[in-house]
Amino acid sequence: MRKLSADVVVIGGGSTGAGVVRDAAMRGHRAILLDRADLAQGTSGRFHGLLHSGGRYVVADPGSGAECASENAIVSRIQAHAVERTGGLFIVGPEDDPAFGDKFLAGAAEAKMPVEEITPAQALALEPRVNPGLKRAFRVQDGTIDGWQIVWSATASARQYGAQILPYTKVTAIQRADGAIQGVLALDLKTGEELAIECGFVLNCAGPWAGQVAQLAGCRPVEVVPGRGVMVAMSHRLVNMVINRCAKPADGDIIVPDHTVCIIGTTDVKVDDPDRLEIPRREVQQLLDAGESLVPGFRQARAVHAWAGARPLIKDDRVSSSDTRHMSRGMLIMDHQERDSLSGMLTIGGGKFTTYRLMAEHIVDAMEEKLGVNHPCRTAQEACPGQEDARTYQVTHRLAERQSNRLKDQTICECELLGRQQLVDLMAEFPHATLDDLRRQSRLGMGPCQGGFCSARAAGLAFAEGKVDIERATGLLRLFLVNRWIGLWPILHGDQVRQTALDDWILQGILDVDHLPDQTQEVV
Amino acid sequence: MTDTIVIGAGLSGLVSAIRLAQAGQDVTLLAQGLGGLQLSQGTVDVLGYASERVSRPFKTLAALIKTDPHHPYAAIGADNVKSGLTWLSQGLPGLLVGDPELNRCFPTAVGALRPTCLYQPSMAGGAALAGAEWAIVGPRQLKDFYPELCAANLSRSVLPDGGQIEARPYRIDLPARPGEADCSALTYARRLDQEDFRAQFAQAVAQTVGDAAAIGLPAMLGLNAGDGLEAWRDLERRLGRPVFEIALAPPSVPGLRLNQALTALAKASGVRMILGSQVIGLISQGWQVQGVILRQAGRDQRYDGSHFVYAPGGFESGALHLDSYGQLRETAFGLPLRGGEADDLITGDYWQDQALFKVGVGVDAAMRVIDEVGQPVYQNLHAAGGILAGASRWSEKSGEGIALGSAIAATDAILKGQ
Numbered sequence: 001m002r003k004l005s006a007d008v009v010v011i012g013g014g015s016t017g018a019g020v021v022r023d024a025a026m027r028g029h030r031a032i033l034l035d036r037a038d039l040a041q042g043t044s045g046r047f048h049g050l051l052h053s054g055g056r057y058v059v060a061d062p063g064s065g066a067e068c069a070s071e072n073a074i075v076s077r078i079q080a081h082a083v084e085r086t087g088g089l090f091i092v093g094p095e096d097d098p099a100f101g102d103k104f105l106a107g108a109a110e111a112k113m114p115v116e117e118i119t120p121a122q123a124l125a126l127e128p129r130v131n132p133g134l135k136r137a138f139r140v141q142d143g144t145i146d147g148w149q150i151v152w153s154a155t156a157s158a159r160q161y162g163a164q165i166l167p168y169t170k171v172t173a174i175q176r177a178d179g180a181i182q183g184v185l186a187l188d189l190k191t192g193e194e195l196a197i198e199c200g201f202v203l204n205c206a207g208p209w210a211g212q213v214a215q216l217a218g219c220r221p222v223e224v225v226p227g228r229g230v231m232v233a234m235s236h237r238l239v240n241m242v243i244n245r246c247a248k249p250a251d252g253d254i255i256v257p258d259h260t261v262c263i264i265g266t267t268d269v270k271v272d273d274p275d276r277l278e279i280p281r282r283e284v285q286q287l288l289d290a291g292e293s294l295v296p297g298f299r300q301a302r303a304v305h306a307w308a309g310a311r312p313l314i315k316d317d318r319v320s321s322s323d324t325r326h327m328s329r330g331m332l333i334m335d336h337q338e339r340d341s342l343s344g345m346l347t348i349g350g351g352k353f354t355t356y357r358l359m360a361e362h363i364v365d366a367m368e369e370k371l372g373v374n375h376p377c378r379t380a381q382e383a384c385p386g387q388e389d390a391r392t393y394q395v396t397h398r399l400a401e402r403q404s405n406r407l408k409d410q411t412i413c414e415c416e417l418l419g420r421q422q423l424v425d426l427m428a429e430f431p432h433a434t435l436d437d438l439r440r441q442s443r444l445g446m447g448p449c450q451g452g453f454c455s456a457r458a459a460g461l462a463f464a465e466g467k468v469d470i471e472r473a474t475g476l477l478r479l480f481l482v483n484r485w486i487g488l489w490p491i492l493h494g495d496q497v498r499q500t501a502l503d504d505w506i507l508q509g510i511l512d513v514d515h516l517p518d519q520t521q522e523v524v
Numbered sequence: 525m526t527d528t529i530v531i532g533a534g535l536s537g538l539v540s541a542i543r544l545a546q547a548g549q550d551v552t553l554l555a556q557g558l559g560g561l562q563l564s565q566g567t568v569d570v571l572g573y574a575s576e577r578v579s580r581p582f583k584t585l586a587a588l589i590k591t592d593p594h595h596p597y598a599a600i601g602a603d604n605v606k607s608g609l610t611w612l613s614q615g616l617p618g619l620l621v622g623d624p625e626l627n628r629c630f631p632t633a634v635g636a637l638r639p640t641c642l643y644q645p646s647m648a649g650g651a652a653l654a655g656a657e658w659a660i661v662g663p664r665q666l667k668d669f670y671p672e673l674c675a676a677n678l679s680r681s682v683l684p685d686g687g688q689i690e691a692r693p694y695r696i697d698l699p700a701r702p703g704e705a706d707c708s709a710l711t712y713a714r715r716l717d718q719e720d721f722r723a724q725f726a727q728a729v730a731q732t733v734g735d736a737a738a739i740g741l742p743a744m745l746g747l748n749a750g751d752g753l754e755a756w757r758d759l760e761r762r763l764g765r766p767v768f769e770i771a772l773a774p775p776s777v778p779g780l781r782l783n784q785a786l787t788a789l790a791k792a793s794g795v796r797m798i799l800g801s802q803v804i805g806l807i808s809q810g811w812q813v814q815g816v817i818l819r820q821a822g823r824d825q826r827y828d829g830s831h832f833v834y835a836p837g838g839f840e841s842g843a844l845h846l847d848s849y850g851q852l853r854e855t856a857f858g859l860p861l862r863g864g865e866a867d868d869l870i871t872g873d874y875w876q877d878q879a880l881f882k883v884g885v886g887v888d889a890a891m892r893v894i895d896e897v898g899q900p901v902y903q904n905l906h907a908a909g910g911i912l913a914g915a916s917r918w919s920e921k922s923g924e925g926i927a928l929g930s931a932i933a934a935t936d937a938i939l940k941g942q
Contacts, residue, residue, distance in 0.1 A: 285848075285849075288848055299847075299848040299849075300848075303848075406706070407703055407704055407705060407706075408705050409705055409706075410665075410667045410705050410706040411667075411706060412667060420667070420705075453668075453773060456633065456634050456668070456773065457667055457668065457670075459634070459673065460633075460634070460669075460670025460672070460673040461670065463670065463672050463673045463676065464670045464671075464672040464673065470673070470676035470677060470680065473673060473676075474634075474673075474677060477634070481874055482874045482875075485872070485874035486872065489870045489871065489872055490872075492846070492870050492880075493846050493847060493848045493850070494845070494846070494847060494848060497839050497845070497846045497880070498839055498840060498841075498842055500839075501838065501839040501840035501881060502563070502840050504878075504881065504918045504919075505563060505564075505840060505918050506563075506773050506774065508918040508919045509564070509565075509917070509918030509919075509921070509923070510563075510564070510565045510632065510638075510771050510772070510773060510774075510776070511632045511633055511634050511636060511638075511771070511773065512632050512634075512636035512637075512638040512921075513634060513636060514875060514919060515573070515577070515636050515637070515638070516634060516635065516636045516677055517677060517680050517681050517682075
């Protein structure tokens, strides 16, 4: 058993946990972050990638809109490389009430959110594919963010301040004595090593899994109401700006251009278990219908993948628990001293990705108040590693990189223009990674072919470079194909069927991957 | 007016067109693309897997016909498949070897052992035998082949007779074109057609592999020199031991060899080939198709014929389509489809055969497309190849057997009907 010591253990490596560990470390606390899976593998990696301008909230909750507007500017500055400044449009469609536009403008003014009303003709000039029957259009500062990049660069910053970041490390017990936190026991899932961490404070940032973590500390049940949101990625950018429906928020009313694809989201259905998120075909149909009304012809475009994320909502008595959309989206800090007579632990609920930094600031403020110290928060002023040139992301970055060394370096994933050297470097940096872990880092297999060509290459490369043994290399290939299929089969129609037929032809028909020697153990 | 119009330039389309032309018919072949042979591994599969790996394909095929009356082999019949294999072997002399009655297993790029019965001479040395000692060699510049992965999986595979192979990986560093890190199998094949590059290549391999008994290389050993296999023969001569090709992801050099040989034969047989245009509909009178409409630049053109062989492939070519509402369609003629009534056309289990890919047209013994009650939709419209319903071609390894058998059955029916 490995023994560690920290001032604070942060549980959950999503955006909240990443923001918190960075902030705590910058304020001088010795911090350790634990996640039972990869960083941002849960909710923070399963959203539509929208960096809110605030427009979505200005009518119902102008305070929330104002927070979004200011955090949008901060994140674009401190993590520029993970942000694409696409801009956004709020569109009053042919069936929508034009009067909502007036409420929208009033809310924007109250939230001090930059907005400009443009004519339908101007909107169509900017985005020719949006519904030509639109009645009004408003230009806002929506952007897109790469959730994984945000979390990695925040944790990289935390590391620079001495924090330890331990993904694939599952908390097995939270130790308490005399009503106070004593430490955390955990298990490294990749190596099987047990960890004992002595600490005085635990910040439960596990999102939809926060109830399970609170239970480990012996707290009264914390009721989490995961709201499942389904999103569908289309094979290319139908729009280059974020397109929002200017109406009361509903299912499937946003299309977000994200890297090489565009994503429509999202549905919202209450579920019991955040580890079992189905992608029902009826919800996919609902999204396709919604897409069709925003961008006519949407159904004829090619859907490549779908996924479901769980909203990290903790039950709030003010609204019915079956209607998670109208539950407060503001964050909630649960003080276990008042609630469970346990000092040294806070549980965080709610929140949204765009305001992750501000949430972290509030959480660390709350912790410092408990500890009786007061260090200033500097996360808004200091940039994170990875964006030293302060340039925001552009979809053409990869193309420029590939073009610059196309004769020197092989392209392993043509869809996402991923070079061999980049993949090999990642394999060296993350020796225990699955191909899905590498995918989150590199976008391997996320394009139209969904792994048809690159999956066998990546497995071959992992083995050839001596990073894994043959059982694992073969197991990684099989696992990657299984995992890609999870997000593929619920949306399979149109040209993606044709692609899948080609992929099956290659992988089953030619390479016969279904008859490779059996792996002796399950790959993790 | 043409005697027969063949639609599709894959294996079944080309074979149908050649066979009819050789029988004296005036044949026009219409195709949108290059056909599926360039994707396939360049072998002739009849049946590789049923519940287990199949060793005697025609024996298992006979059993399959009894247990699965909706499998295309049930309508085609074993005799037509056999005739198809014989026809192709004789039609392309020297390009295919093997015993139709016996499957052998051959390595694939990831090191699986894939069963088939007819294969190209350049693959023959890779027939898996217990105790074989192979050097598996690949150039670093070819990203679709990792000799380490291939050799290690081969070495831990158990052969049908319980024996094993000892395979060792070796790398050479030789770009197909100077200064290129990313070379395709096709680029290598074209370079290996040239003697100077062959000499370089053989030297690099010989220096690396030591005294290995046989050498497995990615399937890229020449395409156009001589009969297409000259480069492979020369490499074997230069290396002084058996050299064999290992199947790769497309573009497939062995598949292109078959495609080129058949295309040349089609032209020599007098088949008129019109490529690059899509067939979008047909004109019929009563139960007879009179002509098809070809979408060509500028205008749609009508092509009339007495008989029609429809061999467009399945979902992979766009001949079959599933729309976003879940409606299935045969895209050119709107033919009735079979197999689409299953509750779960697509399931979440990746390793299970997806019922969707068994959807296609039903046919009678003359390969005429039939409707729900088993009656021919048109008296003179025959279907062949991947459009036929009922097979999991990729997982069971039956694509070429179905293509050849259905081509024979369709063309026999046309020739007898004259």
